[in-house]
Amino acid sequence: MLLNAEKLISMKQLKPVLLVLLATIWISISEFVRNQVLFKSFWIAHYQGLGIAFPSAPVNGAMWGVWSLMFAIAIYYLAQKFSLLQTTLLSWFMAFMMMWVVIGNLGVLPYGLLLYAVPLSLLEAFIAAWIIRYFAKK
Numbered sequence: 001m002l003l004n005a006e007k008l009i010s011m012k013q014l015k016p017v018l019l020v021l022l023a024t025i026w027i028s029i030s031e032f033v034r035n036q037v038l039f040k041s042f043w044i045a046h047y048q049g050l051g052i053a054f055p056s057a058p059v060n061g062a063m064w065g066v067w068s069l070m071f072a073i074a075i076y077y078l079a080q081k082f083s084l085l086q087t088t089l090l091s092w093f094m095a096f097m098m099m100w101v102v103i104g105n106l107g108v109l110p111y112g113l114l115l116y117a118v119p120l121s122l123l124e125a126f127i128a129a130w131i132i133r134y135f136a137k138k
Contacts, residue, residue, distance in 0.1 A: 016076060019135055023072035023128040024065075030124040031064055039113060046110040071095050072128060079132045087133070092125040 035043065040054075047054040074094060078087045096117075103109040 015136070019132045020069070020072045020076050022135065023075055023131050024069045026131055027068040027071055027124060027128050028065055030120070030127075031068060034117070034120050034124075035064075039116070042110065042113060046113075047108070050108065052108075072132075075125070075128050076132050079129055079136070084126075084129055084133055087129040088122070088126045091129060092122055095125065096121045 036056075040056075044054045071091065075087060075091045078090050082090060100109055100114070100117075104111070
């Protein structure tokens, strides 16, 4: 009986970690496809027009992995208090709107890309929030 209780506790403690990791994987894939497959040439041309190189070293990819993990953690905690729609919108605002304000202020935001980035990033946030909320119930 005690062994089963210990297994239950360890699974209960492990579930949030697994939810965050699953959401992190989705966010990482979404970011990679959007920025390295769909729009990399757009980013490179934009940065060349600014006279600087587009940062695409492995360390930059690793930092996007850290960003994805932090985004997933934020979504996990928001999902504990808010509905799916509220979690999506709050997390999207925190992650993307604030990032775009910063990189716009730095003068490196290609504003034309927002036409595509806004709906795709909303979809990214929605699916990450859905993953966490859906699998939390399982």
